[in-house]
Amino acid sequence: MHSQARSKKAVVVGAGPVGCLAAMMLAKRGWQVFLYEGREDLRQPSTKAAAQQRSINLAISHRGIAAIHAVSPEAAERFMQTVIPMKGRMIHHLDGRLDSQLYDRDGQCINSIDRALLNEGLLDEVSRSPNVRMFFRHKIRFIDFNRKVLTAEDLGHGQEHTVDFDFCVGADGSYSTVRRQMMKVVRMDYQQEYIKHEYVELKMPAGHDTPGRPTFQLDPNHLHIWPRRSYMLIALPNKDNTFTCTLFAPSVELDRLSPPEVFLPWFKSNFPDALKAIGEKNLIHDYTHNPRSPLICTKSNPYHYKDRGILLGDAAHSMVPFYGQGLNCGLEDVRVLKVLLDQEEVESNSPTGPDNLEDERLARALLRYSQERHQDLVAISDFAMNNYVEMRHLVTTPLYLFRKVLDGWLYRLSSHSTLPVTSLTTKLTSQTYDEREPRGWLPLYTMVTFRPDISYDTARRTASRQTQILTTATYVGATILCVSGLWLARTVKTWIR
Amino acid sequence: MHSQARSKKAVVVGAGPVGCLAAMMLAKRGWQVFLYEGREDLRQPSTKAAAQQRSINLAISHRGIAAIHAVSPEAAERFMQTVIPMKGRMIHHLDGRLDSQLYDRDGQCINSIDRALLNEGLLDEVSRSPNVRMFFRHKIRFIDFNRKVLTAEDLGHGQEHTVDFDFCVGADGSYSTVRRQMMKVVRMDYQQEYIKHEYVELKMPAGHDTPGRPTFQLDPNHLHIWPRRSYMLIALPNKDNTFTCTLFAPSVELDRLSPPEVFLPWFKSNFPDALKAIGEKNLIHDYTHNPRSPLICTKSNPYHYKDRGILLGDAAHSMVPFYGQGLNCGLEDVRVLKVLLDQEEVESNSPTGPDNLEDERLARALLRYSQERHQDLVAISDFAMNNYVEMRHLVTTPLYLFRKVLDGWLYRLSSHSTLPVTSLTTKLTSQTYDEREPRGWLPLYTMVTFRPDISYDTARRTASRQTQILTTATYVGATILCVSGLWLARTVKTWIR
Known part of the structure; x- marks a missing residue:
């Protein structure tokens, strides 16, 4: 009191x-x-x-x-x-391939809610x-x-x-x-600042494999992403087995796509599997009725x-x-x-x-x-x-994936383990809200999403230090490779003589 | 019509x-x-x-x-x-030295008005x-x-x-x-954005050398500046022979200087000649009565x-x-x-x-x-x-003064001459408001202040190009100097042998 x-x-x-x-x-x-x-x-x-x-x-x-x-x-x-x-991102490639990228090595999740x-x-x-x-x-x-x-x-x-x-x-x-x-x-x-992109919400209805028993049309324990370079679609699950999909795209692109007869074929060629799950009629209804909202x-x-x-x-x-x-x-x-x-x-x-x-x-x-x-x-x-x-x-580029693997690998090596949210909250009832020097190697996403005991600013500084280490390591590695290569070439040359 | x-x-x-x-x-x-x-x-x-x-x-x-x-x-x-x-800036150094820096080689002026x-x-x-x-x-x-x-x-x-x-x-x-x-x-x-500085206005009264005939206490055809690194005082002339002075300083500094008994000695040690012209009583009156205004x-x-x-x-x-x-x-x-x-x-x-x-x-x-x-x-x-x-x-540093001299020298070399405002206005009644490619060498200050036929953006691009040229010229010059130096040293060495 x-x-x-x-x-x-x-x-x-x-x-x-x-x-x-x-x-x-x-x-x-x-x-x-x-x-x-x-x-x-x-x-x-x-x-x-x-x-x-x-x-x-x-x-x-x-x-x-x-x-x-x-x-x-x-x-x-x-x-x-x-x-x-939701335990990870599910990447939907254009060719229909699916790719699950987990958010955390220990199975920590983010949570979808209306x-x-x-x-x-x-x-x-x-x-x-x-x-x-x-x-x-x-x-x-x-x-x-x-x-x-x-x-x-x-x-x-x-x-x-x-x-x-x-x-x-x-x-x-x-x-x-x-x-x-x-x-x-x-x-x-x-x-x-208004960014030059807008979003439109689209609803993906529940599936009905067995009559009277609604099912999810996509894996409900993932945040689904259709990355398409300058635009993307995402989908988050709801308790009633539907998904809320959000289309993000440049405003000028949405202007161009304004007539349904232009939009539908465009959507079909970019998100064929999503279209199948949403249904053409639903898609056109939502696209023409739901507002285009700004991103500020x-x-x-x-x-x-x-x-x-x-x-x-x-x-x-x-x-x-x-x-x-x-x-x-x-x-x-x-x-x-x-x-x-x-x-x-x-x-x-x-x-x-x-x-x-x-x-x-x-x-x-x-x-x-x-x-x-x-x-x-x-x-x-x-x-x-x-x-x-x-x-x-x-998320679809090799360099990103390579860095993510390296990041995860160093994280696994470090002694740290992500606390489940229940233990964390107990820890956080103490008077502090920022652990200024987190120990071990921590990917940025982990710090931001699963570590409320680390402030966003500390996360930024830690991530920036880790990036520097990675960059330096890459340089040192490359130099060692070069020098050994040269040494090897010379040795081989001597032998041949 | x-x-x-x-x-x-x-x-x-x-x-x-x-x-x-x-x-x-x-x-x-x-x-x-x-x-x-x-x-x-x-x-x-x-x-x-x-x-x-x-x-x-x-x-x-x-x-x-x-x-x-x-x-x-x-x-x-x-x-x-x-x-x-006002034909230029008058720099008031701490030791009492005055330094006139003209705004334009052809005598173009800026104009003080209430x-x-x-x-x-x-x-x-x-x-x-x-x-x-x-x-x-x-x-x-x-x-x-x-x-x-x-x-x-x-x-x-x-x-x-x-x-x-x-x-x-x-x-x-x-x-x-x-x-x-x-x-x-x-x-x-x-x-x-509010910058971390504020300003206070102070009035410099007219002088009275001959009774009944007011005079300016400083040269009225200059904008007077007392540059003091983190703060400064400026003065602009009025038709009634007074000057309006403005003190710019960091807010924290003004907080510290708040009591008049702290402010007066500080002002005296930084702006002795200005204090003499303003008068202690006027200064304290204005400083305590006039608002500290923000800069947004x-x-x-x-x-x-x-x-x-x-x-x-x-x-x-x-x-x-x-x-x-x-x-x-x-x-x-x-x-x-x-x-x-x-x-x-x-x-x-x-x-x-x-x-x-x-x-x-x-x-x-x-x-x-x-x-x-x-x-x-x-x-x-x-x-x-x-x-x-x-x-x-x-304005008080050697590098700035050197660059200003070089800038002015290149400007003088170029065929351009600043049009007086009367001819310019006639030119500007034509439909355009931006000469995209100004000819010759033009200092940034000249373009911004005396050339309304050049837009601010064109002035920026032109100045940035000129800076690049100056920088390159400096490098080339330095390299030539180095090379000739080395050649000279070698020749001398040969002679000595």
């Missing part, structure tokens, strides 16, 4: 997964939490269909799970019941907390961070009312209102304002989806903030001091969050961008 | 210099123009004092003058009466146009670009009203509302939306002030837009076609603006950032 914050009020804007977890975390620390969401409650039957229409599948991995676990171990356990584990399902689960968890009040269909219009008051509009009744707060969390996504309002009082560096990358710095505001998740940093880390990173934001709040409490001598001491502690934790988290967020955002090239092309 | 656009309505947001020039340009093309400005009319006696308080001096050069000339030759002529020409004075002059010019209606103290709250309607709030009466428009120009500065509204309908790449750099892309919106000046690109090109570039935006509108009109076969043809022409011109102007804006923004290091430090 954190009695000193009992009467203070936090407003969390955005009831997506990150906003829900932040609300839970603050409520557990004794804050009175008001959670605002512009859309309707996802769990209402009337909105379910609409929500699923827009839904995108997510790959949640150790970081996301560890973050939920840090706030509520029970929630993490319940959550794990709803996912489908975004709406995850969100509903977390909303249920939030509902269990007596400290949280939820307001759906409420839009935040204006925030005065200095007077600590905001204006919210009840979209149902078209009425505006003011709400005072002590602390405001912006978890309202890429086009965050909280960020825009915070920029009026904070000199914030900010950038947004945003970066901000700093993320906080004094002792009263912070941006988490996509509101602070939205990344392209190619490392499957967007949501994991957003949930981890909440865990990192929690760790820093805990640390400031421990380091402060008087845990139940007067109000201004509390505010100072909060201000210090938020400042540290901006300072310590920034490099992590830049690192994962860059990884995500680079991974697009890897997924849609490199 | 451009009869085909006679009845169409353009809204220009922001009545700064760029907004005024844009309003004049559109009015001359037959548009009915509504010009909105959030602040009061600068020309009202009550607001003059306040406006001058905030004013910053500007250095306007050939690009700015050419842009005004392209819209209204008379306005450009009237404008030239109010400026003070921002408020320039703005007032342009407002007067706008008032002369019967097609323009001005609304001061009106804030734009919301723009619906698809329905072509905006909401403006009359701050005087606290009333909101809607205004329909055909074309909306955002010239409302770094924190542009038009840009923010446009971002809702355009996938705009955008970035803003923003970039956007694209700048337009279909046939109905465009961002000009700081609203599209605000740069740090170290190349003295911010305003020049903003005014040039208007000229470039004018040239493209003219070109689309000429290239179109039917100049008085139906409405939708007009819209198409406008859409094409705006698209070309975004495509052709972007590289220019990136180039000048980067030049401005790089020039900070040059101004506060490099």
Whole structure:
């Protein structure tokens, strides 16, 4: 119990997964939490269909799970019941060949989950907390961070009312209102960039080998990829035996492919097996009805304002989806903030001091969050961008495969073994969130995906050091080969004489 | 007369210099123009004092003058009466030494002008146009670009009203509302960055050698610089014999210097001659009363939306002030837009076609603006950032001075001569705005400052080619020197034997 914050009020804007977890975390620390969401409650039957229409599948991995676990171990356990584990990538070559590339030598998996399902689960968890009040269909219009008051509009009744707060969390996504309002009082560096590619979602229905018993049309324990150099298709499994497929392609290419009579033959020649599983009719329906969505990358710095505001998740940093880390990173934001709040409490001598001491502690934790988290967020955002090239092309090149083998081989040699997520979460309840010097050889993908005890920034530095070692080793190896070759040639020449 | 656009309505947001020039340009093309400005009319006696308080001096050069000339030759002529020409930089060394560095071998000058004075002059010019209606103290709250309607709030009466428009120009500065509204309908790449330095304005009063006859305390025909490596002071002359001084320094340094008893000795040891001219009392007054202002750099892309919106000046690109090109570039935006509108009109076969043809022409011109102007804006923004290091430090280094001499020497050798701004403006009334392949050797500063017929991007490419030539020449020279040295040593050795 954190009695000193009992009467203070936090407003969390955005009831997506990150906003829900932040609300839970603050409520557990004794804050009175008001959670605002512009859309309707996802769990209402009337909105379910609409929500699923827009839904995108997510790959949640150790970081996301560890973050939920840090706030509520029970929630993490319940959550794990709803996912489908994927142990590797399944590469679909143009000639029909399939190629399974495992994510981890010890069998660690990433997990496919429907975004709406995850969100509903977390909303249920939030509902269990007596400290949280939820307001759906409420839009935040204006925030005065200095007077600590905001204006919210009840979209149902078209009425505006003011709400005072002590602390405001912006978890309202890429086009965050909280960020825009915070920029009026904070000199914030900010950038947004639309990459020149877009995506369209397509549904692959369940198969029906035996009537009445739906089956998966592809192996459900893989993330399927059809890499085609400048574009790609991916597929993630759902609990109802369907797959959600996503086509990524350059905008100009999609412009060209706009008429169905151009699109269909193009799709057929590039993804023949996928077309067979999706069906021509479904494909054309989805392609003409589903929106072409943009891919935006945003970066901000700093993320906080004094002792009263912070941006988490996509509101602070939205990344392209190619490392499957967007949501994991957003949930981890909440865990990192929690760790820093805990640390400031421990380091402060008087845990139940007067109000201004509390505010100072909060201000210090938020400042540290901006300072310590920034490099992590830049690192994962860059990884995500680079991974697009890897997924849609490199995975099929010999050099990539050779490096992957070498990487895996060195990893196997090293004494390290990946901890299963259950042991990891226990380890992470300790106060730290970054092991600055990971021991042994670790592939980048492993660090990013399966090691939440290693920060993204540490992962970047470690991977860059390992790449240098590999490069040097290659040079030394090549030199030794050359010298021995020359020596051999000379010896042979002497013999011949 | 451009009869085909006679009845169409353009809204220009922001009545700064760029907004005024844009309003004049559109009015001359037959548009009915509504010009909105959030602040009061600068020309009202009550607001003059306040406006001058905030004013910053500007250095306007050939690009700015050419842009005004392209819209209204008379306005450009009237404008030239109010400026003070500066023929070079005057470097103030720490030991009191002065060093004049001319801007141009042919005596071309940049011109110091008070921002408020320039703005007032342009407002007067706008008032002369019967097609323009001005609304001061009106804030734009919301723009619906698809329905072509905006909401403006009359701050005087606290009333909101809607205004329909055909074309909306955002010239409302770094924190542009038009840009923010446009971002809702355009996938705009955008970035803003605060550099880690701030500036404070200080006033250097007029001297009084003879009672009743004010004099300049420094040479008025120079831009004065006190380069001190990580910080610097500059001074620009005003018509009333004062100088406006600006101190640029890292924010952390200004934090440290916050108490006047720390600031005064620091200023005295770094800028002894400036202190003498400003006076201790004035200095402390200005330092404690004037705000510490941030330096922001923003970039956007694209700048337009279909046939109905465009961002000009700081609203599209605000740069740090170290190349003295911010305003020049903003005014040039208007000229470039004018040239493209003219070109689309000429290239179109039917100049008085139906409405939708007009819209198409406008859409094409705006698209070309975004495509052709972007590289220019990136180039000048980067030049401005790089020039900070040059101004506060490099100008005193031997290598810089050597390169400048070499650059000037090659420039003198080349047949080119800088056209005075009066001949240039005549040349520029032709339809082009970029001479893709400038002849002869041209220093970068000359191209940027005195050659509006060369775009910033062409200037960048030309300068980069020239740098390559210089570097290669240096290598070749060094090699020849080495070889001749060796030959000489051998010959001497032979002789001695």
